[in-house]
Amino acid sequence: MTKSHTLFKNIHKGEDIWVVCSGPSLDYIDPSFFDGKIVVGVNRVFQHMRCDYSICKDPSGFKLKASTGSKSIDYSDGWHLPVPGEKSPLELITEEDLNGTKILIAEHEYGNDWFGKTEFHLDFYHFSHLPKISPEAPDLKGIQIDSDKLVVSYSTTTSAMHLAAYMGAKNIILCGHDCGTIDGEVNIKNYYVDPNRQMVQPSVHEYAHWIKTDIEGHTRGVKDKLKEVYGVNIHSLNPFINFNLEGHTFEGSPIYAGK
Numbered sequence: 219m220t221k222s223h224t225l226f227k228n229i230h231k232g233e234d235i236w237v238v239c240s241g242p243s244l245d246y247i248d249p250s251f252f253d254g255k256i257v258v259g260v261n262r263v264f265q266h267m268r269c270d271y272s273i274c275k276d277p278s279g280f281k282l283k284a285s286t287g288s289k290s291i292d293y294s295d296g297w298h299l300p301v302p303g304e305k306s307p308l309e310l311i312t313e314e315d316l317n318g319t320k321i322l323i324a325e326h327e328y329g330n331d332w333f334g335k336t337e338f339h340l341d342f343y344h345f346s347h348l349p350k351i352s353p354e355a356p357d358l359k360g361i362q363i364d365s366d367k368l369v370v371s372y373s374t375t376t377s378a379m380h381l382a383a384y385m386g387a388k389n390i391i392l393c394g395h396d397c398g399t400i401d402g403e404v405n406i407k408n409y410y411v412d413p414n415r416q417m418v419q420p421s422v423h424e425y426a427h428w429i430k431t432d433i434e435g436h437t438r439g440v441k442d443k444l445k446e447v448y449g450v451n452i453h454s455l456n457p458f459i460n461f462n463l464e465g466h467t468f469e470g471s472p473i474y475a476g477k
Contacts, residue, residue, distance in 0.1 A: 220338075223322055223345035223381070224366050226271075230256055231386030236455075237378045238263050241396030242403040246457040246466075256387075260378045263394070264319045265311070266406060273345070273378050275324040275370060277338045310339060322381065329370030329377070345381070356436050358443045369440060373433045376440040383448040390444075392454040397434040398470040400463070 236252060238244065239260045249267045259269035321342040327333040329347050336344060347370045348360035354372035361369055361380065368380045375395055382390045394406065441452045458464045 219341045221341075221343050223343050223368070223384075225343070226381070226385050227366070228384075228386040230382075232388045233386070234389045234391060235382040235385060235387040236391050236393060237375065237382055237395075238267070238269065239375055239378075239392065239394040239396075240405045240409050241394035242400040242406055243396050243455075243457050244394035244406045245403075246400075247393065247455070258378050258382055259319070260374050262409070263406075264317075265315070266409070268317065269319045271320045271322060271381070273322040273374060273381055275329040275374055275377065276327060277323050277336060278327075313340060316340070324370060324377070345377070347377070354432065356440055358439055361440070361443045361447050363447050371432075371436045371440075373436055375433070376436050379437070379440055379444060379452065383444045383450045387448075387450055390450055390452045392437075392452065395437065395454060396468075397429050397437075398468055400466050400468055402467075402469075 233256055235256045235258060237258050237260065238252075240263055244263075244266075252268060257267075257269045257271070259267070259272040261272070261274045263269060264272040321338070321340065322345050323336050323338055323342050325336060325344045325346050327336050329350060331349055346367050348357040348367045350370055351357050356369045356371035356376050358369070360367065366384075368377050368384065370377055375392070379390055379392075444450050444452060458466070
């Protein structure tokens, strides 16, 4: 059965909402930190920690259980992309796996209006959405206080931020939206579940460029627009005591030069 996301309009008026992404900094936050907080997980983050809500555009990569093992592919430039443990069978998630998480999925797959209506094997909420602006950019002008349509872009983070504002958040705190590596890692441990998974981009350098130019740029644009329209504050969580990262190494995604 499916219901509309409009049921959540202003449901958390004036409260803090935590939008949790899959960047490696999440590995340095104890899950108990989020106890008692309102949490919107991006894509399959809910399989790694408690989330009140989880939002995605493409359910095909959302419905498999997380791997219990992990290894990584090491590249000469220092990047590591995780792949699932070989001993973990792929299984569909169940209501028990959701553990109370409310699932929100784009009305059309990938957030593209020309795709068919989204289907999912469990009960979920669908969200109507604005069109993307080519190539895969968010429609900032469509973000309006009197509209029920959420923004979509290449990154699901923008939809999660808009959902939090739509829910009435006073403050939105991003977690794991790193747009770079920590000690060479791109994502939290055991994030990907498909052994045949390929990177979103065809090379590590292009993946880095995609994060830096598209993902980070789209987030900044949506942040500014949500502040203008909803008056919401949007900041991020540093899991360390300061920007020296307690001895860990952060590398911002380099601009791709075609090499």
